[in-house]
Amino acid sequence: MDGVVPLFRMEGISKRYGGVRALENAGLVVTGASIHGILGENGAGKSTLIKVMAGVVAPDEGRMTLDGREVTFASPGAANKAGIVCIFQELSLVPELSVADNIVISDPPKRFGMIDRKAQRRIAEEALARAGASDIHPLALVKDLPLSRRQMVEIAKALARKPRILILDEATSALTAADVSKIFDVLKRLRSEGLALLYISHRMNEIAELADQCTVFRNGRNVASYAAGSKSDNEVVELMIGREYSHIFPSKPAAVPAIAAPRLEARKLSWADRLHDISLTVRAGEVVGLGGLDGQGQRELLLAFFGVLRGLGGQILIDGKPVSITSPSVARDDGIGMALIPEDRKTEGLMLPMTVRENLSFAALDRLSKAGVIDRAAEQRLIDDMVGLLAIKTAGLDIPVGALSGGNQQKVVIAKWLMRQPRIILLNDPTRGIDVGTKQELYQLMRKLADAGAAILFYSTDYDELIGCCDRVLVLYDGAVKRELVGAEITERALISSALNIHGEDSPVGLGADA
């Protein structure tokens, strides 16, 4: 390495936001034709580092060199021109424009001063094909595409800019397993074409599969760089959290007796062509997981319970009594006491510009008010309890919730619902894009709530979570329950084989399918 000028180097980078130190004397060396994994908890400075590289924020101190020459970027456009392209965690697509419009948006092909639509179409089709997403029509509007397709468009858009350094910030978090493997092939091909790739992910297995080199960030600094594969998962996590990594999952209690009456029960739930005859039960004190590939109806099932879907077939029973849940406000009412922690906290969980206090009390306002007037003292007591219980890190209750880190925003969403002391808690992939430390806290909280008598239905795309947290797991495939795994049956192998609807040779006779 010594003597060779690296493709890109940053040294001594510092950045403060007000009093908060996001980066402190951080550095990074990027070489061509390699994939560089970046690891760290949320708030470790990864995102800020990337934003500095991509020209979104200007550093307070430090220097960057590209091909040995010092560079500064005044805007994302300037960084793009230098060949640094970033796929951001928050999608950067314009919803009302078409896929093709979006792919060429930074530098559309022009003819006589106007945008050349034919050339634009051609570029878009090439880029989509390169990203392995030829199934997306270039004229489709981005807002009509599901999240996973949008992410593919985002990747195609980045490729269309012919980058030298491509940064992927949690770029696979919304992708289906099939897309992830496609994207991995694309990334490996790009590496062989000489590109430098920075790959930021909370998913350790992805980093292990892809990266040549890894750098770990903690508290705004790069704390270690090592060749991929030279450290064990445990060592890496210890570097990330800076403390002993053990017992990330709380221990499970003895199984809830099967004779206990179910708190939540579904009988033959069907909806449109997305849910087919789903029957399940969740008892008080139980954590029941929903597994399977992404997009097999798990989200719809949770929405069905929460009264969001119209024209639902089948029956929902609460404490053995049939109920008709026609809207989320019915679902949360005292008789039912349901809470849904949504998948997309930014649109379905929080009102970002409003304060932490307001966000926390929204769902519980009816309980905190008398004759329409909010009891401020009661509100404050409850909020203090919640902030303490969930260890929410915030500079104050009256700052916009959008200013919090991702993990703390998610805690606010959960706290908001806990303020109603729900009896049934539905969680839709609550740990997506959240750091290890916060995840661990959430797992413990989930178990604590179950022990206190809540019935929990928990959808996760992360198999480790399902294995570590759940008493039972229902694996969905194409809108139907394919298999139920109980206790020790919940293994990675069983989860994957039933998610792919393969009858694994290890499926224990007589305990499996309930399909």
Add this chain to the structure above:
Amino acid sequence: MKDWRYWLAEQRGTLLAFGIFIVMFAIYTSNHPAGFTANVVQTASNKGVLLAFVAMAQTLVVITAGIDLSIGMIFLLTNCLASWLVVGTPMQTTLGVIAVLAVGLLCGAINGAIVIYGRLQPIVATIATGAVYYGIGLLLRPFPGGSVNEDLADALTSRVFGVVPASLVVLLAVVLVIWVPFSRSVLGRAAYAAGSSETAAYMSGVPIRRGKFAAYTLAGLLAAIGGLFLTFFTYTGEAAYASGNAYTLFSIAAVVLGGVSLFGGKGSAIGAIFGALAFRTIGDLLFVFDFDPLWQPLFQGVILLVAVSLGAFALFRVRNRLEWFL
């Protein structure tokens, strides 16, 4: 293969406005004593283009997720100015027209600069600038009066080849010279992108500020073209406060009728033109059916509500309630 379906989905608002206008105009002409004659079309066109220009102007700003409440006042100000300047020899008249258009452009540019660089809310900024523009108009014409080059005025309000209304030809020319290039330029796309998702546009390195600035500035220019035509029809300038406000509000109605989303990022000035023409036809319909003109505001309101509801019908088919809010 199914490209046309995407095109159709994109143009749905425009086609709907076109349909509404055609139906209304057909009812109007078939009930008119004179029927579908060049004369009837010319009168309708001359009445319609004023609002059409102002609605086009409003569209440009609405696309950026803004709103221009000064648009009617720019229209009045340029009318007052034209009643001073668009007179005399052909040379003087030409210079006068250029000056009037330049003032419109300037008014729009001021709006844009305040909203974009001054970071004021478009509603507040344009209420304030609108009052200023009206004030200047009032200084120019404290009382109705003035004159205009009548040769030019008559030429632009008569018919070309005896059949096609000249005002319609000018409208078409303006669409081809201003709207089409704008909507297909990088700046136009930046305006759409800024209206749809400003952060995403910024992150993608889109020239948001220039796009929005161009939209506000061109809006001023289009309003000035409307102001010129008002002068050609009336031969005078008049700072009529109520009329300026009415044009501002009607332009918003026309934009909505034309399928332009007030949330920004979606719609076309062509749709807004048909929206404006349809809106104008309401008054004509009342006339042929012998209604008291007093009914006009009421009917305009009802038609607007019905037209906007058409777009909401799709919501009845939605089975996932979360999609209501998209």
